Amino acid sequence: MKFRSKIIDIGCLNNFTRVVTTISKLTKTCVLRLTPDNLYFVLSGKVSNGGVAMWCELAQANFFEEFQLEGVSVEANEICLELAPDNLSRAMKTAQNAKAVKIKLTKKHCPCLTIAAELPTMSSVSRVVTHDIPVDVIPRRLWNDFKEPSMPDFDVSIYMPPLKIMKNVVDRMKNLSNFLVIEANMNGEMNLKIETDLVSVTTHFKDLGNPPWGGDGSQTGAASQRDLETMVQVRVDIRKLQQFLMGQQFNPSKAMCNIVQNTILHLILLYEDVSLQYFIPAVA
C-alpha cells in the first residue's frame, strides 16, 4: 500500500484547501477514499451522525501534479482511510503560500497522512513544515459502507436559491424552531416552512428552474409524471440544513436539491470538477 502526491499550482492548492475546509465544517470524521483517478470524502449515513450522509468527489488530475497510488492489491487498487478532516484543513491552511505540498501515506507510530509544505524562503536553505495526521486504514471487508450512494428516485428536483439568502432565512428559522419543512415543485417553486406554538413562517422562492435530468434515462420516473404544481415536501432537522449552508465554501456554480416525499433531502453542489452531495433524512 503506497500513496504519494504533490500539489504545486497555487490555484489548485487553494481549491483543495477550500474543499477540505468545507468537509471539515460538515463532519468531525470521514473517510478519504483514494483511487488512481479520484479522491472521495465520504460520510455514510449512520444513526450515530443522525443519518446524514455525504459524498464529495474530486478528480485527482485537477489538483495534483504527481499522484502515485498502489492500493491494497492489484484487483482492489484503492486505499480507504478514516481521518478528522479538521486536522487536514488546519495542515492545508499553514501551506497556503507554499511552493509545493506533498501528501503521502506514512507509517510513524501509527499510520499517518503526512503533509509536507515547502515554504518560500529568502535564503538558499529550504523551509519545510510537516504535519502528521493520524489515520485509520479501513480494511477491505468494510469498504462496502463507503460506496457511492445511488441517486434516490426523487419526486422533485430543483435548483436552489442563492445559498446566502437561504442561509439567512434558515438561520432565523432555526432560532424559532427545531424542524423545517422544505417543499418544492417542478414549476421552479420552493418553500421553507416552520411552525410552532408561537409563530408560523413560510418563505417562498420562485423561478428557480428545474434541472433537466433524464438525458441518461435514469431519472425519468417519478418526477416527470407529476403535475408541475404539486408540492413535494420533506421535514428535516433544521440544524443539519444549517450546518450544510454554513459550512459550504464552494461558491458553487450549480446548487441543486432533490426531494423524495417524506423520505430524504438530497443536496448537490457543483463547482468546476468538484461535486458535493449531502443527504439529510426526513424526520417524522
Next chain:
Amino acid sequence: MPLSTQSQDSDAQYILVASLDNVRNISNILKAITFKDHAIFSATPNGLKVTVEDSKCLQANAFIQADIFQEFTIKGDSVGFQVNLTVLLDCLTIFGGSTVPGVSTALRMCYMGYGYPLTLFLEEGGVVTVCKINTQEPEEPIDFDFCSSNVTNKVILQSESLKEAFSELDMTSEVLQITMSPNQPYFRLSTFGNSGNAHYDYPKDSDMMELFQCTQTQTNRYKMSLLKPSTKALALSCKVSVRTDSRGFLSLQYLVRNDDGQICFVEYFCCPDEEVRDD
C-alpha cells in the same frame, strides 16, 4: 403570493395595516427595547407604541409615528395586542437585515383583530416570506405617573458623551447613582464596584450639554441590571434627555434617527433603588 396582488383585495378585513419600504426602520428601534419577550403593541392613528417591562420597575416604550410608514391604516381609535418580541425580531430580520445600501426588505404588517395572529409579509429581491405570529391579550402597561410638571431636574446631552461613560461604567457595581444639581457637581454618574468608586462629572457648560435645567440637588440610585438594556437605545440615538421627578423616578428619552433621516423616540422609565432599613 406577491405583496402587491395579495394585499389589495384582502385589506378590508384588517383593522390595522402598516407598510414600510425598509424594515430596518422598525427592527432597529425594536431591538433597542428587547430585554423581555413580551411586548405590548398599541396602535392609534398617530402611530405605533411598543412597550416592554421588567419586574414592575422598568418600562421601555418605542414610539413609531404613523408617517414613518408608507401606509398606516387603522380602523377605530386604538388597536392593542401582545406578541413575543424576540420572535417578531427574528421574523423582521428573516433575510438577514442587510445593511448593504440599495438592498432592503419591504414589510407589510396586518392584524385582523382579537384572536387573530399578527401577519407579516416581507419581501426582498423577489423572495417573499409570510409570518403569522400568535397574539395574546394585551396587558395593561404600568403607569409610572411621570408627568413633566413634577420634573425637578432635566438635562439633554449629545448621546456621544453618554455612550463613552456607559461603555466604561464599572459593571461590578450593583447600582448607578445619578446626581443632578444646580451647583457642583451639576451632573454626576457614580459607581461603587469591586475596584473602588468612580465618578463621571459633566460640567453644565460642556458642548455636549444641550440643556441644563436643574432646580434642586437630587441623588438617586438605580439598579445597574435594570439600566443595562437602555444602552442598546443609547447606542442608536443621537440625543438623550435625562429627567428625574420629585419621587426620584428616572426618565431617559432617546432621539433616534433612522436610515431615512426620520426621527423616532425610545423612552425608558426606571424606579429608584430604595434602601431597605432593618429596624
